[in-house]
Amino acid sequence: MTPDVPPTDGPGGSPQWEQMLRAMLGPAADDAIREMREMGVDPAAMAAASGLPADPVALQQALAQVQQMLASAGDETVNWQMAHDLARQQAAIGGDPALSPGRVKEVRDALSVAELWLDAATDLPPAVGTSHAWSRAEWVEATLPAWRTLTEPVASSLATALADALGPAMGEMGGAFPGVSPAGGLGGDPAQLLRGLGSAVFGLQVGQAAGTLAREVFGTTDIGLPLLERPVPALVAANVDAFAEGLDAPVEEVRLYLALREAAASRLFAHVPWLRAHLLDAVAEYARGIAIDVDHLEAAVSAIDPTDPAALQEALSGGVFAPQTTPAQQAALARLEHALALVEGWVDEVATTAAAPHLPHAAPLREMVRRRRAAGGPAEQTFASLVGLELRPRRLRDAATVWAHLTSTRDVAGRDAVWEHPDLVPTPQDLDDPAGFDARRQAEVDESADLDRALAQILGDGEPDGATGTAGTTDDATDDEGTSGAPTS
Template identity: 55%
Template structure:
């Protein structure tokens, strides 16, 4: 009878049981004769199986993310010169944005992060976003194991099922860590993927990635930095002065993630062929994807809500930051189009994350949203445009993105005279709750930050 789950002795034959193990395989230590390598292997295995903090081994995820950054070209702490450049860019960006929006500066400090610092400082938000899907996977792994065993062995395999859940947390943690490490090599700051990942009121840039983005554009480095600082500062204004927005966005992501279902046939394929001597195959199975959105009215509504709010945020930022850049930066049109293309297509790390948890991080319709904000500016002015952020019920819907002229005409007729823009800025409207979930939705309160 074959040994289930590939837990037999690794190797390529009786004469040389370890000949097929590469030097990077952790189980190669069994045959290396190196006591230090053997000790490290058992330490790593013990850490994986001793974790009991939830469906994702976040200690492992953070470690893998940092190692992914190091393997991709290294990382370094920010020097005083780079911090001064970021501080100056954010200061100028705030001055340039002031005439173009009624929302005042949203950040009271500027930060220059290394890639590793980006990982450390955004991890708490990623936990919020990833764990709903991870919990489904880890629980499903524990349930998939009994189906792979003969009836008479299932009761005796109970301890093994517990171990499988721990291994599931470790496997998911490793894959999340790899995706975060890759993403850390691409992001410009704390908000440029449309989610408020960093601490509130802290405008942040990642200088190494800003410099990498500018390579090949033929644009002076200071203009690239200023353009991206404008976008970061605009995001910060929006999240700081629209009191309901942060919770609304994170809740929309969580609602969609909770509706992702696990492809059990794919999961059973992974479990039945699980071989601890071949972590590359495990990673490939995850990257091939085993998640599908549930085709239900509630899930379709959650997706529409998520795509629309991300598009509206990105469209507003594109409009406001683009207008500020056009007045001060000669390369503004080139930089604006480069960022638009990047947001439309997504980078490799965004694609990796989409495959891993079934969630694309980029807005599909931000060009339509940017056009709508432009029309609203022309029809109602800056005050009337920004007043729409006073409450989620006032914002354009997905249908409005399809028919922008009708929405602008209706908004122009209403004139916004019943809205006091000062109430948006001082928060006297209160923190409006996120949209109520559609009937039949499983949406809960979540753990959204305010």
């Protein structure tokens, strides 16, 4: 619907939306406006519905921000400068003061005590490096490189799939989508404009999620994936204190329990060399299989009202561009979910075992953390809607039961030795039946021994007589019943 009186305070009395389009599109604006009207789209209605500022100065500022957003993406799949800036802004919501020396000492002392208690609960030694007490902004700066590793494979595959799906249609439209003028930083290539928009959207999503997580996480291992290339324990002091509010346990006890979990996970990632790559490879394998349902995409786009900002926002957030999930991707997600459960279950068991002799509220704290991880948070939900990855260990309790069973049957050293190779760790079947773990492993050993004997017999029978001796030539070749031990032909 066209506004009754469009703003006409631009040069020559032309509407503000028209001035905006001319500033963005240059000489191509007249053709673009005409084509939009021929398609039944009223630019004035779109401008009014989108909430564009009527003030000329504010409008120019908004336009400059859009141009900068598109131009700053460059060739990056994700606009990382935008992600960084937004993450810092989100992390600062509600305040994020620098930690005083006293607060830093409280956190580091808790992590030091946690390391001492863990020595009795695991054979894995402490991670090498200095522990950290961080503000939320410091957590963002330290972990953003890991988000790059995690999200770029998915963003790249999705961008390629979208380009393949929309490329032919955009080629047919040709000049209908002139880009921002060269002065604005982009040429007139529609595909380049699409890549810039995609990069900006991913930058916004990642920045929003990372910044929101910065207000929720306790350390660097809360989501099960290693967020530091060289793991060392760290705690976000403000988030620990916020979690302790309303609990029956003293804040000092809560801090110690969370320090135990963080230090235990850091030990695991530091001393199980294959684990980090295993988790990240599952994410990359999922990304390689991304495909777009072109028919669904076209139907969804045609159903969107371009004058409805809420519908457009929903489309950009992943509802319209949601990738299909193939069987291969489902398998990769299942492996990732299983690995996350094993990590969380081990940390849960080890940290609580270490805490039990010292912290009166160890059991209720364990349950609180379990429920928190099972429910997830808004940032995790954002990543799930963006790339389909849910970083929640659904079988945490089953995995913790398996590790407790191994502690009772193999002691601490035997339990932790299971991490030496990915083929040794508990399987989904072990999570279904923890008590049968040892019986299944023994059956695998017996089966392997039977196979070795069968191969030895085949290889022995196939060797020439000169290598093994001729049947009946020695007493050693005769069995207890006096018959030849070698088969006759």
